[in-house]
Amino acid sequence: MNLDHDLHDAFRRKQAPADLADRVLARINEAPAPSRQVGPASSGVRRWLAAAAVLAIAAGGGQYYAHQRQAAEAARVQKDLRIAMQITSETLARVQSKLSQPAEERRQQGIP
Amino acid sequence: MVTAVPFGRTNAQPTQPAPLAIPVASPHFADAAESQDLLTQAKAGDQAAFAALIRRHQNMVFSLALHMLRSRPAAEDLAQEVFLKLYRSLHRLESETHVVAWLRRVASNQCINEIRRRNHRQEFGTDTLPETGQAPELREVFVAERLEALVAGLPERARMVVVLRYQEEMPLTEIADALGMPVNTVKSHLRRSIVALRERLTGKSQ
Numbered sequence: 001m002n003l004d005h006d007l008h009d010a011f012r013r014k015q016a017p018a019d020l021a022d023r024v025l026a027r028i029n030e031a032p033a034p035s036r037q038v039g040p041a042s043s044g045v046r047r048w049l050a051a052a053a054v055l056a057i058a059a060g061g062g063q064y065y066a067h068q069r070q071a072a073e074a075a076r077v078q079k080d081l082r083i084a085m086q087i088t089s090e091t092l093a094r095v096q097s098k099l100s101q102p103a104e105e106r107r108q109q110g111i112p
Numbered sequence: 113m114v115t116a117v118p119f120g121r122t123n124a125q126p127t128q129p130a131p132l133a134i135p136v137a138s139p140h141f142a143d144a145a146e147s148q149d150l151l152t153q154a155k156a157g158d159q160a161a162f163a164a165l166i167r168r169h170q171n172m173v174f175s176l177a178l179h180m181l182r183s184r185p186a187a188e189d190l191a192q193e194v195f196l197k198l199y200r201s202l203h204r205l206e207s208e209t210h211v212v213a214w215l216r217r218v219a220s221n222q223c224i225n226e227i228r229r230r231n232h233r234q235e236f237g238t239d240t241l242p243e244t245g246q247a248p249e250l251r252e253v254f255v256a257e258r259l260e261a262l263v264a265g266l267p268e269r270a271r272m273v274v275v276l277r278y279q280e281e282m283p284l285t286e287i288a289d290a291l292g293m294p295v296n297t298v299k300s301h302l303r304r305s306i307v308a309l310r311e312r313l314t315g316k317s318q
Contacts, residue, residue: 003306003309003310003313006255006256006259007259007274007278007309008278008281009255009256010255010256010257010259010260010263010278011175011179011259011260011263011274011275011278011279012175012279013171013172013175013279014171014174014175014178014179015171015174016170016171016173016174016175016188016191017174017188020166020167020170020174020188020191020192020195021163021164021166021167021170021195022163023192024163024166024192024195024196024199025159025162025163027192027196028159028196028199029159
């Protein structure tokens with residue numbers, strides 16, 4: 001027995017079905033457009049476009065965030081200013097009212 | 113005592129010096145040029161050229177699948193899948209040699225994956241192959257069939273090594289490339305498979 005020879009015999013190439021190529025072509029034609037039509041160049045361009053879009057969105061988001069923060073800060077300063085002015089106004093009003101009291105009343109109240 | 117199987121055997125062992133050939137007149141050269149033309153045309157979208165390319169290699173791919181899966185319908189399906197993949201990968205292939213190596217690699221991996229997926233493998237290793245219970249003369253008559261059955265019982269990667277070695281007569285280095293494994297692993301798979309097959313065929317199990 002020559003095993004090497006027997007194995008070559010046993011594993012000899014067999015005949016494929018005659019219509020194999022036709023069946024493959026039929027499947028190619030019924031399938032959606034093959035990915036090879038996309039091509040490496042255009043897929044590269046797509047990748048760059050996607051990266052640029054991500055960067056633009058990130059930059060826009062950053063700018064929007066900075067703008068919002070600035071607006072909030074301005075609103076806070078405005079509110080503080082309004083309160084300060086209100087306090088000042090009330091103090092001035094109190095002083096004004098006291099200045100307008102008659103001298104006798106002020107003496108009775110011990111105000112110089 | 114088991115005889116060692118020669119490794120690294122080449123397909124052709126000329127005993128006489130080969131005569132000088134003029135490349136342009138060589139049929140092999142013309143064939144290669146024709147194959148290159150087919151590949152170029154197929155890459156340009158010529159379906160007739162792609163069909164011719166399939167017909168050129170369909171026996172190789174179909175036989176690999178048939179020897180691994182042992183089912184004609186499954187082998188036909190697998191061969192179709194391999195050629196569909198080839199169609200989608202044509203732009204990456206540069207030559208006929210490249211196409212052949214690509215087809216062998218993809219077909220081999222598809223076969224291994226298919227066997228794993230279907231879990232068709234019978235889990236007996238090279239040391240637990242089924243016993244021969246047939247008379248010697250009957251064994252000789254059906255030796256090819258019996259060998260195929262015994263090889264089908266090997267683990268899928270060892271089986272693929274045997275099929276690539278004996279169907280395609282590939283050198284061990286090319287088998288290693290196709291299957292993505294070290295050459296020493298290929299040698300080991302082949303040696304152990306051959307020893308086990310020889311023992312089972314001669315009824316000398318240890």
